[in-house]
Amino acid sequence: MTDQMTRITLARRPEGTPVPEDFGLKKGPLPEVSKGEMLVEVQTLSLDPYMRGRMNAVKSYAAATEIGDTMPGQGVGRVIASQVDGFAEGDIVVGATGWASHAVLPGDGAFKWDKAAPPSTALGVLGMPGFTAWTGLREYGRPKAGETLVIAAATGPVGAMVGQLAKSAGLRTVAVAGGAEKCRLAVEKFGFDAAVDHRAHADESAMRSALAEACPDGVDIYWENVGGKVLAAVMPLMNDHGRIPICGTIAWYSGVNSTEDRLPMAWRNILTKRLSVNGFIIFDHWDDYPDFVEKLAPKVAAGDIAYLEDVTEGLENAPQAFIAMLSGGNTGKTLIKVS
Amino acid sequence: MTDQMTRITLARRPEGTPVPEDFGLKKGPLPEVSKGEMLVEVQTLSLDPYMRGRMNAVKSYAAATEIGDTMPGQGVGRVIASQVDGFAEGDIVVGATGWASHAVLPGDGAFKWDKAAPPSTALGVLGMPGFTAWTGLREYGRPKAGETLVIAAATGPVGAMVGQLAKSAGLRTVAVAGGAEKCRLAVEKFGFDAAVDHRAHADESAMRSALAEACPDGVDIYWENVGGKVLAAVMPLMNDHGRIPICGTIAWYSGVNSTEDRLPMAWRNILTKRLSVNGFIIFDHWDDYPDFVEKLAPKVAAGDIAYLEDVTEGLENAPQAFIAMLSGGNTGKTLIKVS
Numbered sequence: 001m002t003d004q005m006t007r008i009t010l011a012r013r014p015e016g017t018p019v020p021e022d023f024g025l026k027k028g029p030l031p032e033v034s035k036g037e038m039l040v041e042v043q044t045l046s047l048d049p050y051m052r053g054r055m056n057a058v059k060s061y062a063a064a065t066e067i068g069d070t071m072p073g074q075g076v077g078r079v080i081a082s083q084v085d086g087f088a089e090g091d092i093v094v095g096a097t098g099w100a101s102h103a104v105l106p107g108d109g110a111f112k113w114d115k116a117a118p119p120s121t122a123l124g125v126l127g128m129p130g131f132t133a134w135t136g137l138r139e140y141g142r143p144k145a146g147e148t149l150v151i152a153a154a155t156g157p158v159g160a161m162v163g164q165l166a167k168s169a170g171l172r173t174v175a176v177a178g179g180a181e182k183c184r185l186a187v188e189k190f191g192f193d194a195a196v197d198h199r200a201h202a203d204e205s206a207m208r209s210a211l212a213e214a215c216p217d218g219v220d221i222y223w224e225n226v227g228g229k230v231l232a233a234v235m236p237l238m239n240d241h242g243r244i245p246i247c248g249t250i251a252w253y254s255g256v257n258s259t260e261d262r263l264p265m266a267w268r269n270i271l272t273k274r275l276s277v278n279g280f281i282i283f284d285h286w287d288d289y290p291d292f293v294e295k296l297a298p299k300v301a302a303g304d305i306a307y308l309e310d311v312t313e314g315l316e317n318a319p320q321a322f323i324a325m326l327s328g329g330n331t332g333k334t335l336i337k338v339s
Numbered sequence: 340m341t342d343q344m345t346r347i348t349l350a351r352r353p354e355g356t357p358v359p360e361d362f363g364l365k366k367g368p369l370p371e372v373s374k375g376e377m378l379v380e381v382q383t384l385s386l387d388p389y390m391r392g393r394m395n396a397v398k399s400y401a402a403a404t405e406i407g408d409t410m411p412g413q414g415v416g417r418v419i420a421s422q423v424d425g426f427a428e429g430d431i432v433v434g435a436t437g438w439a440s441h442a443v444l445p446g447d448g449a450f451k452w453d454k455a456a457p458p459s460t461a462l463g464v465l466g467m468p469g470f471t472a473w474t475g476l477r478e479y480g481r482p483k484a485g486e487t488l489v490i491a492a493a494t495g496p497v498g499a500m501v502g503q504l505a506k507s508a509g510l511r512t513v514a515v516a517g518g519a520e521k522c523r524l525a526v527e528k529f530g531f532d533a534a535v536d537h538r539a540h541a542d543e544s545a546m547r548s549a550l551a552e553a554c555p556d557g558v559d560i561y562w563e564n565v566g567g568k569v570l571a572a573v574m575p576l577m578n579d580h581g582r583i584p585i586c587g588t589i590a591w592y593s594g595v596n597s598t599e600d601r602l603p604m605a606w607r608n609i610l611t612k613r614l615s616v617n618g619f620i621i622f623d624h625w626d627d628y629p630d631f632v633e634k635l636a637p638k639v640a641a642g643d644i645a646y647l648e649d650v651t652e653g654l655e656n657a658p659q660a661f662i663a664m665l666s667g668g669n670t671g672k673t674l675i676k677v678s
Binding site: 262 | 563566570571585586587588591597598599600601602603604605606607608609610611612613614615616617618619620623
């Protein structure tokens, strides 16, 4: 234990893909804890694609991060001082710690982790990504046995969970992933029925042919994680009354690269096939989180739901790990081991 | 009465905006009527934007019209020979007559019109357009008192009905229409709270400023009739949890004119604002049509729901009237008085 706190800040707003110089590293004394708060020593930090959006000045669904502020994020850690009833020194908690070695959390902003599954799963398969998959598939995907689901970033923490939940509901599941190794993982570890390597199908029409082959009965649910080429390729394959939950558009986070207006194509497909397209933000659904953990934690602990973690050691390496993740360099849930 | 039948055919597939040469006129003997059918002398024919889509070779939600075939469409007419139980000579019926002076309809493809409202209303305010408005607003618009609705083609038969239904549900209703006269009609005849003239706001940002001024509390329901510039302008004004029922994209029917890819913008708005975008085709909902007529016909007959018809005399003038309608040259429901 130390009396110093380290944090990674937003040094400047990235243009396109972030570079290491967009981040800063600051040290300072440990913060004081007031009534109703606890001080947490962060053990593991979660890196997620949504954070790229927070680096822009534009208000998204959450406020933009200000220059000089700590990068936002979820972490798990150990309580080292508590002035909150019900939380004691030594408790393991999950909360919005930010990219930092220590964090002050309010009592209603900390979730005590007392499950059989390891604490790091509270950031991945049993955390925001897994909960996103569970909520979005139920509410906006509305899967029916015999249907076909397509998802990109399929070995990521959201994709892997969506695939496993859909498979267990009786759907044909088709993964899109980058590279032969991730395609192998999608099928062998996460049980997808087929996997399409987007790196092996550089242009949209090659991607569409590969997807059409993997989806002989068309596509009923396209889970939108990426936008870009995959979306353009899958739209014409959608079946009537298909559903598209929009969870992220990572391919567009760092800029737009098509010179063709694809909105008319998308709108025409939505209209003529009576598609249902719903954006959703998991922060609207937190009330259901305890129910999700209750139901899924035993399955994770028993090994019935597979997950994969990509762990980088050291808070100071978070920017590099984040940049690598945005270009698909991670395999599984990206985590930083902080202490 | 004549023993000749006249019909307007698709002579060739239009490129972009249709021209008169894309249509043919054919005459022939009156068709024979078999058991289970009736012969109808068409009195009034409906022209609707969706017909433009049918002229393309591409399969849309309905099969494309073949070259040489009668242009498809709904009409009202008088039964002049019937071999269907329950339908007699002299009955007024509504059905898929096509662009023709006469049509053979099967018993289950004819709806007997015995309401107090005039038969022509069965093609507009009480027909497919009115029913489209009623169904789409209820199921996909989900209006709540105090919200704001924006609709383009607001003085058209769908738009006028959506506006009146939303207004009576307690919403602020904002019309987009082409020209000062249609804007006046929108407010004075159809009760919209405000109207924005899209001809007076040529580019997207001018349109957006005008809409922002007309919608001080943002937009909760954008009823999509047009696509194009209006959609691009309204997207950033959408409120969280807004709804976009997609009913048509007339601005794009004859080709696409933006060089910027607007799909990322649309997808980002849908995601960050948790919008619900639903395409729908009224043909999926015909089971509810009798219920709609039962509820709405008395209001139309009593003058509680306003409507406007734009009537052209003579079947041979249908192509010109259709072309004019596609560019907004009509005012109200476009009808052809056939006989």
